[in-house]
Amino acid sequence: MTQMDSDWWKHTVCYEIYPSSFKDSNGDGVGDIKGITSRLDYLKSLGVGCIWLTPVYASPMKDNGYDVSDFYQINPLYGSMDDMDELLAEAKARGMKIVMDLVFNHMSEESAWFLESKKSKDNPKSDWFIWRDQPNNWRGIFGGSAWTYSEERKQYYLHTFGSFQPDLNWENPEVRKALYDIANFWIQKGVGGFRIDAIVYIKKPSDFADGKPDASDGTVFIHDMTANTEGILDFLHEFKKNVLDGKNVFTVGEANGIHPEELHRWVGKDGVFDMLFEFNHLQGGDIWYRPIRLSTLDVKKAIFQSQKATEKNGWYPIFFENHDKPRSVNAYFSEKANKELASKALITLLLTLRGTPFVYEGEEIGMSNVNWNSIDDYNELNSRSQYEMALQEGFSHEQSIGFVKALSRDNARTPMQWNDSLNAGFSLGKPWLQLNENFTQVNVASQEKDPNSPLNYFKRLSQLRKNHAVLLNGDFAPILESDPQIFAYRRTWNGKSLTVLVNLSEMEASYASQIVEGQTLIFSNLDGVKLGTLRPLEANIFE
Ligand code: GLC
Numbered sequence: 134m135t136q137m138d139s140d141w142w143k144h145t146v147c148y149e150i151y152p153s154s155f156k157d158s159n160g161d162g163v164g165d166i167k168g169i170t171s172r173l174d175y176l177k178s179l180g181v182g183c184i185w186l187t188p189v190y191a192s193p194m195k196d197n198g199y200d201v202s203d204f205y206q207i208n209p210l211y212g213s214m215d216d217m218d219e220l221l222a223e224a225k226a227r228g229m230k231i232v233m234d235l236v237f238n239h240m241s242e243e244s245a246w247f248l249e250s251k252k253s254k255d256n257p258k259s260d261w262f263i264w265r266d267q268p269n270n271w272r273g274i275f276g277g278s279a280w281t282y283s284e285e286r287k288q289y290y291l292h293t294f295g296s297f298q299p300d301l302n303w304e305n306p307e308v309r310k311a312l313y314d315i316a317n318f319w320i321q322k323g324v325g326g327f328r329i330d331a332i333v334y335i336k337k338p339s340d341f342a343d344g345k346p347d348a349s350d351g352t353v354f355i356h357d358m359t360a361n362t363e364g365i366l367d368f369l370h371e372f373k374k375n376v377l378d379g380k381n382v383f384t385v386g387e388a389n390g391i392h393p394e395e396l397h398r399w400v401g402k403d404g405v406f407d408m409l410f411e412f413n414h415l416q417g418g419d420i421w422y423r424p425i426r427l428s429t430l431d432v433k434k435a436i437f438q439s440q441k442a443t444e445k446n447g448w449y450p451i452f453f454e455n456h457d458k459p460r461s462v463n464a465y466f467s468e469k470a471n472k473e474l475a476s477k478a479l480i481t482l483l484l485t486l487r488g489t490p491f492v493y494e495g496e497e498i499g500m501s502n503v504n505w506n507s508i509d510d511y512n513e514l515n516s517r518s519q520y521e522m523a524l525q526e527g528f529s530h531e532q533s534i535g536f537v538k539a540l541s542r543d544n545a546r547t548p549m550q551w552n553d554s555l556n557a558g559f560s561l562g563k564p565w566l567q568l569n570e571n572f573t574q575v576n577v578a579s580q581e582k583d584p585n586s587p588l589n590y591f592k593r594l595s596q597l598r599k600n601h602a603v604l605l606n607g608d609f610a611p612i613l614e615s616d617p618q619i620f621a622y623r624r625t626w627n628g629k630s631l632t633v634l635v636n637l638s639e640m641e642a643s644y645a646s647q648i649v650e651g652q653t654l655i656f657s658n659l660d661g662v663k664l665g666t667l668r669p670l671e672a673n674i675f676e
Contacts, residue, residue, distance in 0.1 A: 142326060142383040142407070142489060143448055144605050145182030146595055147232065149493045151456045152189055152211050153197055154548045157560035164548070164559070166212035170220045175577070177227050179497060180595035184224065185232040185328050185385075187456055189217070193243050195297045196514065197546075198234075199330065200241040204315040221323050230325025232383075237312050238331045239298040246311075247299050251286045261308050262299045263291040263337065270343045271359075272352035274419070276518030279355045293334045293355055295514060303335045303368050313375040320376070326383035329406070333388050336365035349526065356419060360390045366398060369405040383407045385450050385491075393442035400447025408450040408489065411439065415453075416464040421519040421536040422526055429637045430617050432465070440487055440609045440622075449488030453479050454496045459544040463502040466670075470639050472499050474670040476587040477658035478635050481672035482620060484594045485633045487609040492591075494549050498580050499587040502544040503569050506534060512566050516541040552578035590658060597656060603631050618642040619667060631655075632675040636667035643667070649675045 156168030166189065176184060188198035191206035198208065207214050224231050240246055249258040268280030268289045273296075280289040281296040290299045301308050316327065337359050344353030377384060385408040391399060392413065400406050414435035418425035427435070443449040453461040466475045476499030483490045505511065508520045516537050523533035543566060550572040551558030557572035569575075580586035598604040607624035618638035624631045632649050636642045646665040652675035654662055659671050667673070 139381055141230075141381075142183060144599075145489065146180050146484075146598075147183040147185055147450075147489055147491045148176055148179065148181040149185045149187070149455060149491060151187050151197075151494060151546055153565060154546050154559070155494055156549065156551070157562065157564075160561040161210075162560050162562040163210050163565045165210065166207070166216040166220050170216070170223050173223055173227055173229065177229065179492075179592060180599055181229065181492075183230045183232055183325055185491070186234065188234045188236055188330075193241055193297070195241075196295055199236055200239075200243075200295070200298050201236050202241040202244045205318065218322075225323065231323075232326045232328055232385075233319050233324050234330055235312075235316060235327045236330040237301065238293060238334045239300045242297045242299055246301075250299075251283045251290070253286060254288070260302055260305055263302050264288045265291070265341065269341055270346065270352050271355040272348065272350075273355055275515050276522055278352070291337070293331065293359065300334070300337075309368065309371065310375075313372060316372075316376040320380055320382055324382065326385070326407075328410075329384060329386045331389075332369070332386045333360045333365070333390060335368060336362040338362050348522075354419065356390065361388075361395075366405065373405045385410060393438040396439075396442045397446040400443070401445070404447060406447070408443075408448050410450055410452065410455075410491075413439070415458060417458065417540050420522070421540045422523040422528055422533070424536065424539065428617065429620065430615070432637070433611075433614070433620050436482075436486065437611045437614070437622075440611075443488065444609065449486070450491050451483055451486045451488045452491040452493070453483060454493035454545060455491075456493065456545050457542050459540055460501045461496065462499050463539075463544070465637065467639060471670060472501055473587055474658060475499070477590045478637060478670045478672045480587065480591050480594060481633065481635050481656075481658065481674070484591070484598050485604055485624065485631070485674065486622075487607065487624065490598075493545065495545075497588055497591045498550065498575055498577055500547075500550060500569065500575060501571065502538065503541075503547055503567070504538060505543075505567070508534065508537065510567065511537060511541055511543050513542045513546065516543060550576040552576050594656065601631070602626050603629050607631070612648060613644060616642070616644070619644055621648075629676075633673075634667060634675075635672040636670060639669045641666060641668055652676055 153164050155164040156172050157164050158167035189208055189211045190201045191203040191208050192198045192201050207217050221231055246258055246261050249256055250262045271279040273279040273292055275295045279291055282289050292298050293300055344358045347353050384406040386406045388409045389412050391411050398404055399409050414432050416427055439449055461479050462472045462475045520533050520537050523536050547566055547569045548559035548564045553573040553576055556564050557568050580588035603624050603626040607626035610623045613619050613621040618636055619642050620635045620637050622633055643666050655676045656674035662673055
């Protein structure tokens, strides 16, 4: 294997698919694997070389697949193992790879493993999960106690997320071996890599002590008690040795709460993964009624730090959206912002920072948040529990639904907008989740026809990136670091360099034109570029 082959994932664009919402081939209102296969040529046209599927395994679907009951089976809602094999083969024929999601912190309460474990204290799988006689005061990520009582076993089990997602006991070597076998099964099938879910939670502090309450009900957020517990990396090095070493697959871990200065322990030569999704540059926050609102300067600082930290350690997965986050055109900009320009401004960063871009379905056409006024319109469980929490803390319905509108995970999960026909061309049946009503204006078909659309901007810039060694390999150096509006940097490789200037603010900005002196403008999201000024949301690339 040449160096170039084994590093293929550094030089491509990854596309995240939320299968329920991407493309329905059989009219049942839920997207499926055949639907994905039917759109591979579209993905190819975006320059995508790798497709991350959120879980498609057998699941009761209480958290849309993140509650896996059997990793060796495909969820019948999505199709069959034959459909999966066909997808792998069709992707391969187009030079693309499929990346699977490993949900290894927990299983579904309906998995054979858990059904066995909860039977008694002395069955063969009795300590495959985490059982205690008494709960502590930890609050789960989806709200409520992190412990649920099992009548059958007469004990409490721990769940970092929903009560239907019992945490696996990684201290048990049999559990770890069973998980490595699963990953190896999928490598044998020919997948190109793994996104590894919620991995920072697999190790718990051994005393399971109560934490200092952070809410009026006396609970403490489990994340603050268990994320990144000392000893976690020993497990992960074992995973690396048993699953990854010597194989041509890449890994990207989901690592909420890992800071750039710790990255070297997690990624690269001395770490375990190739890349890590950290969340320090994302708007939002875990408790929705205490939203975190980052300024352009904060966002810049966070990304610059990660760019620096991954210069020597591992590689950076560039992303602004995923299936858990609001749409970026809403998260980073005001309601009044021109969404098409805003989308192109972020696409510029996504495709020119140093690292592998991860684009989330619909981001390439600038899909935006929904505007639903009743909690009953929301499907995903965290929206409901955050709404309840906000009411309990004394906020009104209007305020509470406001938090949900801004941060609901359903914002990203509405069906993909393919065209302006019935159900946006997503399905001939009733979609499992309401569409965003703007699909008649924002959709793939109309953007394909419009040379100035975000979609065509994405395609052109993706092509530029593919053919530009500076963008693929170049070093990264921040410029205008303390400018509150302009996100700017230089990429340099083999004596050549590019300068990227993006005005992330909705007001005109100015800069000293010497920074691009002697360089030629090669790309912009607006006509009539004037050196020294950037109109609201203007993005320019100079060579
Ligand atoms: C991750 C997933 C999210 C899921 C959770 C529990 O954060 O991205 O969608 O609900 O893990 O598996």
